[in-house]
Amino acid sequence: MSTYLIKDVELVNGEKVDIGIVDGFISELSKKTVNTYANLLDGSGCVALPGLVDLHTHLREPGREDAETVLTGTRAAARGGYTAVFAMANTDPVADTAGVVEQVVRLGKEAGWCEVFAVGAVTKDLAGETLAELGAMAHSAAQVRVFSDDGKCVSDSQMMRRALEYVRQFDGVIAQHAQDPKLTVNAQMNEGVVSAKLGLSGWPAVAEEAVIARDVLLASHVKSRLHICHVSTAGSVDIIRWAKSRGIDVTAEVTPHHLLLSDELVESYDPKFKVNPPLRSNEDIAALRIGLADGTIDIVATDHAPHPAEDKECEWAGAANGMIGLETALSVVQKTMVDTGLLNWSQVADRMSITPAKIGRATGQGIELAIGAPANITIYDPNKSRVVVAEEQISKSKNTPFTGITLPGEVRHVFYKGKPTMISTKMVTR
Amino acid sequence: MNAVKIVLEQGDISRALTRIAHEIIEKNRGSENLLLLGIPTRGAYLAARLAKIIGSIDQREIPNGVLDITLHRDDLRSRPPRALTPTVIPAGGVENKIVVLVDDVLFSGRTIRAALDALGEIGRPAQVQLAVLVDRGHRQLPIRADYVGKNLPTSADEIVRVSISEIDEIDQIVIAGANDA
Amino acid sequence: MTPEKLIELPRHLLSIGDLNHNQALLILDTAEELARISDAPIKKLPTLRGRTIVNLFFEDSTRTRISFEAAAKRLSADVINFSAKGSSVSKGESLKDTALTLQAMGADAVVLRHPESGAANRLAGWTNGVVINAGDGTHEHPTQALLDAFTIRRHLGSVGSDLEGKHIAIVGDVLHSRVARSNVLLLNLLGAKITLVAPPTLIPVGVESWPVNISYNIDEVLPEVDAVMMLRVQSERMKNSFFPSTREYSRLFGLNLDRMNLLPKGALILHPGPMNRGLEISAECADSVQSVILEQVANGVSVRMAVLYLLLGGNIGVGA
Structure with missing residues (x-):
């Protein structure tokens, strides 16, 4: 399985860390990382959420x-x-x-x-x-x-x-x-x-x-x-x-x-x-x-x-x-x-x-980021902003009420059970 | 930039109207049965002035009114809609009257065509005549004035501006170059 | 060359709320001019020659359709009547497809009557043509309000003036009435004082934001008004418990001979029609000298001519 290291990300408590992911779990949650990970991702400016x-x-x-x-x-x-x-x-x-x-x-x-x-x-x-x-x-x-x-x-x-x-x-x-x-x-x-x-x-x-x-x-x-x-x-x-x-x-x-x-x-x-x-x-x-x-x-x-x-x-x-x-x-x-x-x-x-x-009794979900926790992670950049365009929604339907409204923030990386579903704001291709 | 040229001043206009008044009386062998209808905006005031002059010459009230032509214009679609000006027909109507249409400038003739249509909606006069303060040429329809204050040769792109004291605080007519509009 | 007064009106007539005081007066004054022409023996004007107006009616309303049709024809427009029963709610052709079809046919204006509120607003977003709201659900019926104001002004005011200081009562099913909504906006715009009279069940929640007084007692209101407008009450409202019975409604809110005698001398009785004689208005009142109900119908044509002229008589679609 691929390993990932998300660099320079902020935890919800404000701590700046690198997050390592190995085999579907969080392997690293500190700043002094020696790089042994196959893939490096930039998390600077972002907050890490479960x-x-x-x-x-x-x-x-x-x-x-x-x-x-x-x-x-x-x-x-x-x-x-x-x-x-x-x-x-x-x-x-x-x-x-x-x-x-x-x-x-x-x-x-x-x-x-x-x-x-x-x-x-x-x-x-x-x-x-x-x-x-x-x-x-x-x-x-x-x-x-x-x-x-x-x-x-x-x-x-x-x-x-x-x-x-x-x-x-x-x-x-x-x-x-x-x-x-x-x-x-x-x-x-x-x-x-x-x-x-x-x-x-x-x-x-x-x-x-x-x-x-x-x-x-x-x-x-x-x-x-x-x-x-x-x-x-x-x-x-x-x-x-x-x-x-x-x-x-x-x-x-x-x-x-x-x-x-x-x-x-x-x-x-x-x-x-x-x-x-x-x-x-x-x-x-x-x-x-x-x-x-x-x-x-x-x-x-x-x-x-x-x-x-x-x-x-x-x-x-x-x-x-x-x-x-x-x-x-x-x-x-x-x-x-x-x-x-x-x-x-x-x-x-x-x-x-x-x-x-x-x-919802969703076992394995909604767990605070910690070493050993399942790697369900959302890396979010609150400093970005965008104007919502209905046609740009990837849902099959486009009925968003927010068309034309400027919204803050941008989801940068998403990991689901240790696998990326989104990297650098792009959906992972399969 | 072309200069603005004054072609008629207050005295000229008043003399022109007086002459037209005399011509109307002469042509119609008096002022009996006359009805002067001005075409808004300035024609309406000119009709009132002419009626007053004729009345003072012939010592009688000359009926006069206003004929709005807006709904009969053939160029409605070239501009935003125009507000209607109330048409005012004196008691006695237009039937069997000698109607003199009065306008400030005769140009393409389209306004007068519209006026004849508008008049036709109201009734059937015995005769319709046309008096204008200025005839500047460039007719697009077979229409001619019976009474003209001044023939004013112009080029088609020049602008003739008629000012009358009732609206513009001064009586005068100027020609301006097209660029000067 | 005379500089005519050019007019700025909204592109569509969807709501009275789209008009300002000057624009409302302009429509009424234009209607006065057109009414005089309509009185003349020759009733046809060439003004809208070559324009195509579609009467798109998703609801039966013969009187409104005929009124618009007469107005359009007196201005020499070509009129197409398009009756479509049911809306997309009942899975017919959708309103949008109908709009696109009419546009492809070259309609310059669509006069829309529709059972759902906001249908005219939606249509305006789908077509290049002018949209005139001829009644949308329980929202608005702007030309009805204009003809009502026109009728009232002919009796109580004069050309060029508004209705400042006049007191008008609107009685009946305000909740479901597009006529009432348009009238409240217009009468208020023209400076009139408005009192709504109805059982509380037939007055909308949120009415506190309207520029009106509310009364549940018609007998207290009638002696103070310059005109009273009776709204049609549909007896099926009874089934939804808006009032117990038509008899009780009639007794508490109907206009009858006794109540008519409470009106000041010269006060007007209006009704947008069709009337339920014996329910909201008795026959004696409807046919009395104070009733201007038939004048309303006649004035409807002049007002609609004015609206058609003012919205279609110029260079529509060019920077308008």
């Missing part, structure tokens, strides 16, 4: 290979500095059986760009009517620990209670897409000043907050683990903060787009800004940033949601919800959290790698 872990990725395979495949999606993940992604269950067929989750994990292994963990559906066909085979998925080769009907809410209270209880037997977690369906019939965007002006039907904050409030109480009652997907409102942050103060075992994620973009962008009626939950107000953005900084929100997850051009090149109401985000996530977090002084790099490592791996 490989990023995304708890919320839509890889679309099986079923919507026109939008993304496991191969293209994981390649985009690697480019964004990720070494592991959790593939959401709302594929076609839905990942509600051992067969589908095993297929997704196997495709991930074959692709080899990063580790793929499968998320299993909570209910059969995401229909909310009967539990999916949670145990079969947990005990399958895919070892599923995260279950979610994401895209749809497990809105039935009894169903949610049962799911929370049932997954306790294999240390599973229910990742809830919190959206009261009755309050959001035909909802198009955040309900507020902008929706009033644009005549688009509103997706009220309360439709998210009411479900989160119910679910933290349920989780408390049955003593289960609950994870809240893509928290988008200031009120949700308050409820989760309250729940944590009561010792309820709840974790939460925020997406990069909800940290940066507000509903005012919808005034263009351009569906590249259409997403569920919708872009919210500037007050919500501020609350989400504070929540992520103080640990109320545990992690950043992309909700990378690829859609082909035709699903966005239409009138707003007809367009699909979702944005891609794997390739821009770290830069958006730098812009919104690091450059604003809300997080340091150590905390970024926590929010984007260590804690998401913990929540």
